[in-house]
Amino acid sequence: MNNIEQLAKLIRYYSLVSTTEAGSGHPTSSLSAADLMAVLFFGTPSEASAKEGGFFKADLDNHENPNNDRLIFSKGHASPLFYSLYAAAGKVSEQEMLSLRKFGSKLEGHPTLEFPYTEVPTGSLGQGLSVGVGMALNAKLDKLDYRTFVLLGDSEMAEGSVWEAMASASHYHLNNLVAILDVNRLGQRGETMFGHHTEVYEAKAKAFGWETIVIDGHNIGDIQKAFEWATSENFKFQISNFKPKIIIAKTLKGKGVSFIEDKDGWHGKALSREELDRAVVELGEIDKSIVGEVSAPEKAPVESEKLKVESEDIKFTDYPKDKPVSTRKAYGNILPQILESFPNAVVLDAEVSNSTFAETVKKTHLERFFEMYIAEQNMVGVAMGFSRRGKIPFVSTFAAFLSRAFDQIRMSQYAKSNIKFIGSHAGVSIGEDGSSQMGLEEIAMFRTLLDSVVLYPSDAISAEKLIVEAVKHYGNVYIQTTRKDTAIIYSDQWAVDSGQSLDFTIGGSKTLKSSSSDVATVVAAGITVHEALAAYEELQREQINIRVIDLYSVKPIDVETLWRAAKETKKIITVEDNFAEGGIGEAVASAPAQISNIKFQISNLAVCKMPRSGKPEELLAYEEIDRAAIIKKVKEIHDRL
Amino acid sequence: MNNIEQLAKLIRYYSLVSTTEAGSGHPTSSLSAADLMAVLFFGTPSEASAKEGGFFKADLDNHENPNNDRLIFSKGHASPLFYSLYAAAGKVSEQEMLSLRKFGSKLEGHPTLEFPYTEVPTGSLGQGLSVGVGMALNAKLDKLDYRTFVLLGDSEMAEGSVWEAMASASHYHLNNLVAILDVNRLGQRGETMFGHHTEVYEAKAKAFGWETIVIDGHNIGDIQKAFEWATSENFKFQISNFKPKIIIAKTLKGKGVSFIEDKDGWHGKALSREELDRAVVELGEIDKSIVGEVSAPEKAPVESEKLKVESEDIKFTDYPKDKPVSTRKAYGNILPQILESFPNAVVLDAEVSNSTFAETVKKTHLERFFEMYIAEQNMVGVAMGFSRRGKIPFVSTFAAFLSRAFDQIRMSQYAKSNIKFIGSHAGVSIGEDGSSQMGLEEIAMFRTLLDSVVLYPSDAISAEKLIVEAVKHYGNVYIQTTRKDTAIIYSDQWAVDSGQSLDFTIGGSKTLKSSSSDVATVVAAGITVHEALAAYEELQREQINIRVIDLYSVKPIDVETLWRAAKETKKIITVEDNFAEGGIGEAVASAPAQISNIKFQISNLAVCKMPRSGKPEELLAYEEIDRAAIIKKVKEIHDRL
Numbered sequence A, B: 001m002n003n004i005e006q007l008a009k010l011i012r013y014y015s016l017v018s019t020t021e022a023g024s025g026h027p028t029s030s031l032s033a034a035d036l037m038a039v040l041f042f043g044t045p046s047e048a049s050a051k052e053g054g055f056f057k058a059d060l061d062n063h064e065n066p067n068n069d070r071l072i073f074s075k076g077h078a079s080p081l082f083y084s085l086y087a088a089a090g091k092v093s094e095q096e097m098l099s100l101r102k103f104g105s106k107l108e109g110h111p112t113l114e115f116p117y118t119e120v121p122t123g124s125l126g127q128g129l130s131v132g133v134g135m136a137l138n139a140k141l142d143k144l145d146y147r148t149f150v151l152l153g154d155s156e157m158a159e160g161s162v163w164e165a166m167a168s169a170s171h172y173h174l175n176n177l178v179a180i181l182d183v184n185r186l187g188q189r190g191e192t193m194f195g196h197h198t199e200v201y202e203a204k205a206k207a208f209g210w211e212t213i214v215i216d217g218h219n220i221g222d223i224q225k226a227f228e229w230a231t232s233e234n235f236k237f238q239i240s241n242f243k244p245k246i247i248i249a250k251t252l253k254g255k256g257v258s259f260i261e262d263k264d265g266w267h268g269k270a271l272s273r274e275e276l277d278r279a280v281v282e283l284g285e286i287d288k289s290i291v292g293e294v295s296a297p298e299k300a301p302v303e304s305e306k307l308k309v310e311s312e313d314i315k316f317t318d319y320p321k322d323k324p325v326s327t328r329k330a331y332g333n334i335l336p337q338i339l340e341s342f343p344n345a346v347v348l349d350a351e352v353s354n355s356t357f358a359e360t361v362k363k364t365h366l367e368r369f370f371e372m373y374i375a376e377q378n379m380v381g382v383a384m385g386f387s388r389r390g391k392i393p394f395v396s397t398f399a400a401f402l403s404r405a406f407d408q409i410r411m412s413q414y415a416k417s418n419i420k421f422i423g424s425h426a427g428v429s430i431g432e433d434g435s436s437q438m439g440l441e442e443i444a445m446f447r448t449l450l451d452s453v454v455l456y457p458s459d460a461i462s463a464e465k466l467i468v469e470a471v472k473h474y475g476n477v478y479i480q481t482t483r484k485d486t487a488i489i490y491s492d493q494w495a496v497d498s499g500q501s502l503d504f505t506i507g508g509s510k511t512l513k514s515s516s517s518d519v520a521t522v523v524a525a526g527i528t529v530h531e532a533l534a535a536y537e538e539l540q541r542e543q544i545n546i547r548v549i550d551l552y553s554v555k556p557i558d559v560e561t562l563w564r565a566a567k568e569t570k571k572i573i574t575v576e577d578n579f580a581e582g583g584i585g586e587a588v589a590s591a592p593a594q595i596s597n598i599k600f601q602i603s604n605l606a607v608c609k610m611p612r613s614g615k616p617e618e619l620l621a622y623e624e625i626d627r628a629a630i631i632k633k634v635k636e637i638h639d640r641l
Helices: A004-022 A027-031 A034-042 A077-088 A126-142 A160-172 A198-207 A220-231 A273-283 A327-341 A362-365 A378-390 A397-416 A442-448 A458-471 A492-498 A527-541 A559-569 A584-592 A616-622 A625-641 B004-022 B027-031 B034-042 B076-088 B128-142 B160-171 B198-207 B220-231 B273-283 B327-341 B360-364 B374-388 B399-414 B443-447 B458-471 B494-497 B527-541 B561-568 B584-590 B617-624 B627-640
Strands: A071-072 A148-153 A177-184 A211-216 A245-251 A346-347 A367-372 A390-400 A420-424 A453-455 A479-480 A511-513 A518-524 A547-549 A553-555 A571-579 A601-607 B070-073 B148-153 B177-183 B209-215 B245-250 B345-348 B370-371 B391-400 B421-423 B453-455 B479-480 B512-515 B520-524 B545-548 B553-555 B571-579 B601-607
Touching: A004 A034, A004 A077, A004 A220, A027 A077, A027 B345, A027 B627, A034 A077, A034 A148, A034 A220, A034 A547, A034 B391, A071 A077, A071 A126, A071 A553, A077 A148, A077 A390, A077 B494, A126 A148, A126 A160, A126 A177, A126 A479, A160 A198, A160 A378, A177 A211, A198 A211, A198 B198, A211 A220, A211 B601, A220 A245, A220 B453, A245 B160, A273 A527, A273 A616, A327 A346, A327 A390, A346 A378, A362 B479, A362 B571, A378 A397, A397 A420, A397 A442, A397 B399, A420 A458, A420 A584, A420 B370, A442 A453, A442 A553, A442 B443, A442 B527, A453 A458, A453 B458, A458 A479, A458 B601, A511 A527, A511 B220, A518 A527, A518 A559, A518 A584, A518 B374, A527 A571, A527 A625, A547 A559, A547 B421, A559 A571, A571 A625, A584 A601, A584 B584, B004 B027, B004 B076, B004 B273, B004 B512, B027 B076, B034 B076, B034 B148, B034 B220, B034 B273, B070 B076, B076 B148, B128 B160, B128 B177, B128 B374, B148 B627, B160 B198, B160 B374, B177 B520, B198 B209, B198 B443, B209 B220, B220 B245, B220 B527, B327 B360, B327 B391, B327 B421, B345 B374, B370 B374, B374 B391, B374 B399, B374 B527, B399 B421, B399 B443, B421 B458, B421 B512, B443 B453, B443 B479, B443 B571, B453 B458, B453 B584, B458 B479, B458 B494, B494 B512, B512 B527, B520 B527, B520 B561, B520 B584, B520 B627, B527 B545, B527 B571, B527 B627, B545 B561, B545 B571, B561 B571
Parallel strands: A071 A148, A148 A177, A177 A245, A211 A245, A346 A367, A346 A390, A390 A420, A420 A479, A453 A479, A518 A547, A518 A571, A571 A601, B070 B148, B148 B177, B177 B245, B209 B245, B345 B370, B345 B391, B391 B421, B421 B479, B453 B479, B520 B545, B520 B571, B571 B601
Antiparallel strands: A453 A553, A511 A547, B453 B553, B512 B545
């Protein structure tokens, strides 16, 4: 049996000394939850046999054991507590604790994947519960016994994303998910909206379909009982109660050190050396020799067989050459194939699956389709949770609405996620629905992220191939699809005629038209490829040759082909159905310089006027990104020669 | 007295014929709320004297009358209903109704500002209630009697932003805000999370501090009573009940036309001509000659005097020349001055005002400071509401957390808002707190928006000046501030020495170092300006001259100065403390070409490695965006000569 009081004291000690050594950090936010976390990690049910073990069951020597319980610190600023827990369990040395926040340390200011026990990086508040929903859904899907615990702060309960996750958890009956709410009353700059009124949080949680218990977060007996309540049920077999559970704990920020306890002005502030000395005296004798024991999961770490199976025998759709079909439809066509070949692929959609066409998998692989309703932030958070448990989540909605989850997407880059984002309804070419539904910023949004891949297919053939490329590539990939039906460009015959491969590699491009007398190169992607091809045909009639490049891989970009085009044709015209900044034009402008310094002229056609409702063709013309605008620009350049 | 039944029928008729004529749109989503809106617009309290008028009081001939009630269609896809309401009130002709969704029509697919009665464009769900909170707060602030009504759909209740707004409205005791929830059971692709279980919505709304009433949304008598309940109280003088109110109405999607009523598969689908004929028969006789009367507000449209006062007599802070101070601190210093000179400026902060330094105004202008807690989406939505009622909202939080509200920010561009976004804690130079807190994407995020202005000051002097420039500029402006103290660059002496003005105009730049023998131009902004200056000093010792440009206006960009630098120095090195794509490097790469085709070489130094925790200097060095990296790059280029 672990000595909880001594371990809690040790955890407080580490939280305090590490932050003082760092000269910054969040000791008081750590102290409020120290007792809660000490009991979670090191406590055992009162009538537990040794075999049953503690509340939190994890093999700390094998963090990837699929049977391990999961702990997410949604209040990531309490990272000193997070690291201290593992120090108390003998997994982090005191020496390492003192490296907190130093350059090169695994113990960063907020938890990151540098620290091996971090499930996902946190620090942007209100995201952890969604990740927990993802991990709990994963357990249900894989029929695994592990529980997911999420530590929430009270300030972050103002974030709507938390309530999206609350609704989602109850909708999916996630009785394997336990939230612990640390109501320490004080936010960064004073009292939270509800202070110590735990009854407000309880009423809200109940209304959102959760089971609740309210406790004194510093009473070890209370906490013990709460975790017994939250974990006693054998959720796998007992179906009487299928609700997620939340422990609402009234706590004091800075608990255990009188002069910072429940005091304003102590958020994100380390104690001075002198204050630390006083604090340590108050804590009383610390036994650094004790090592808390965390119970191992009952089951051996067998890896699920089915996840290992992976076939690349994808059957692509056979599209009639003369029948236009939208790239979003192609997504719907290939998705069941992908789920067939990749048993770890899952699909999430934000209540628009009949528009994104993710709905196809509902007929073929319903158990791996998750309806996330109109709650994009939670959808991406859930995807992060799935991804960290080895799944490949496909996340689809209108491109424009992915902007709703930009902060979660931003954090997913630090989580080294393997999410495939599919944004449909790109650009003004969606037509009548108007500006609110037009994806015009998402190329810029996804391009700016570290190591992101941005793909933008122009026809159904390339769409299917690129989606398969995306799933084979480890990492976050954004694929933009178009609402409108577009002509089929690629075919075996095309490959023969053009002498180019029908493979679509990430970082590549396709040169659709090319001659030795091209007066300019038009670089397009998605819908504008079709406008560029139409412009080519018209210009041909006037004996003007242009090169046309399908820049389906917007990031990484095909530097070499662009460099050659710049060198050979001297003029580049980019044309894109989105806003200019951060888009294709800017990507192309910077590209050739990466090879060498050549002189070329670049013109960018992009959406520059307030978008309107209307027919796709009218809007492409209005924004001057259609065939006529391309022809006009080519002639303008040509005449200047 | 208006004939509600006849008017509701007329509204249904217009909703149906306009969508059939358009061949697309959302008639069924319009029909479910037709009775609710008909009563709101044209109904009167049962005991009303003529003088008291109806529920909704607005002078439709003067939409800008500050006493007008406000109506926000958060479920923007019900735009046919929105437009039909005004048609029934005689403000839109049947001819105009038939232009719905056509290019050039004011009646766009989702409401936009083209239609004069649109408060804010909607269509990205879950945003309208936040806008309503902003408008209701504005009424309280200006002691105006108007009420704000928000029509919500049930599908959008899954969006967390709605719950942020719910919490915010109750926190601010907005008893002048009325939400109407149209529970029509069906979302886009089937049943919503809670179907017709109005009790779930009621429990949630109550838990979030709202007064509730549940009604049959097609029973005119019921609706009548609900609006009496919601509007009877004289909120200005009666303080017994200071809660916002929500009418939860059980409705049927497609109500009034049997073959689409409460039927799945009819979302966002217009009736065929043949179906329309059948529907019109079902509706019964339509009297197109009736014109519903909307009650005018009791008070005359006096414009608030205080809003007209505007002094530009801003007293800038006198910073000691040799004491570094952060640009975020400068924001805190100038803000009370701005509130003093601009009586229509308001300040919103997401519970980090002691870090952004927005807290200064709490001491000077508390009544215009709004604590939005950690709920960035609602903060921006509220700002949109304020902006549309003539205020200039300053919205501040960590730059990174503005990404949380990207969808709201995206919609604010279509609302022609006048919001000043201040994002602090830019870049890796924040140091120990690590990646989750680092603003690395926001330059790209704000740049890509239509007509946005992006400013990034490097010292406290330019920060104050640029913030004042921002407030004088009508439109959305993003100003990025830095956590770290930075040296004072600008002074009267500097102006004399450099022969440049101390004015900081939007679209300008400052050339800090320049000679006729510059081997390269370093273009920097914010923190990197200081690194560039340090690099300059070191290179001077080796007799290498570089030009240094402070690109404080990232958008619009100073094309001419950059063109000249490219022409004169042939080499440009951009250096920025953010991710590369969509950032300063790409902006600069595209700029000179706007003047003419010149040959120059561009190198970009930006954040390219996974950001870490550490000291600011360590992180700038690690990411190779510090003085050493600049010197290295200059020499690399120089040696190549």
